[in-house]
Amino acid sequence: MKGVRSMDYSSFGLKDRIAVVTGASQGIGRAIALGLAQAGAHVVLAKYPHGEMEDIQKVKAEIEALGRKALIVLADVNDVAQVQALMEKTKAEFGRVDILVNNAGWTGTTLALDVTEEEYDKTMTATLKSVFFASQAAARIMIPQGRGRIINIGSNFGEIAFKKRSVYAAAKAGVHHLSRALSLEWAHEGVLVNVVAPCITETESRKNILERPGYKEWATQEMIPRGRWNQPEDLVGAVLFLSSDFADMVVGHVLMVDGGWTIH
Secondary structure: OOOOOOOOOHHHOOOOOEEEEEOOOOHHHHHHHHHHHHOOOEEEEEEOOOOOOHHHHHHHHHHHHOOOOEEEEEOOOOOHHHHHHHHHHHHHHHOOOOEEEEOOOOOOOOOHHHOOHHHHHHHHHHHHHHHHHHHHHHHHHHHHHOOEEEEEEOOHHHOOOOOOOHHHHHHHHHHHHHHHHHHHHHHHHOEEEEEEEEOOEOOHHHHHHHOOOOHHHHHHHHHOOOOOOEOHHHHHHHHHHHHOHHHOOOOOOEEEEOOOHHHO
16 A cells, blocks of 8 residues: 655645544545645544554654644444544544544445345444444534534445445445435534545555456456546545535535546
8 A cells, every 4th residue: 555645735724623533543544644634634543442553653653743733542433432432532632623534434245145134233333323423423512613524434335336235335325325414404503514435445454355366457447437446545635625615615415536436
């Protein structure tokens, strides 16, 4: 996986904004967290409580090297109380929450006939339920502020069907429509909810899929008109735009970052 591109993001006007990113230790979450810091934001890095800490500590150090503040908060996004505590800790530390990026999620790769109740519940909880309650907890802080930006990471599979992704596709479609529904309730309060929806993205967790014989040729030559799949950094500009004042009239929108997959 390539490193974050060296780009000047300062024009997005996010200096001293307070951003929370879930699943921030690697892949898409890491790229977004670093991009927000490069744009001037201070970043709260939410990480699953179990497992090693080396990756998230590296992200924290990279953000601090940019002259921005970084706070690691251990939180299981599947647990509503921990999600609420994440937002409360952010407010206690920084006094506000300006941006929430709901990136954490999980997907199985099982044929529909073989999906178990456990896999169904795990996918729906990690991918949809977590987004709702994190958004709710953030909005309870953002609405009294009169301003906030919530960006949910969706998927092109939330718009199109794909084999072995039936439950994941349903969950991501739920994220897309949930974002529209939340926008109806919160936009007049200054809290805007939008979605960035990527296609296949080259992350450590996807390597086993991307390295299958013939997969790259199929994906990049037949499915993605742009001719390549995403790097995590490809999502950064879209997230920064939706986080900024430039997107003040962008409400309940699903911004596809999929190289054209969904125009087939």
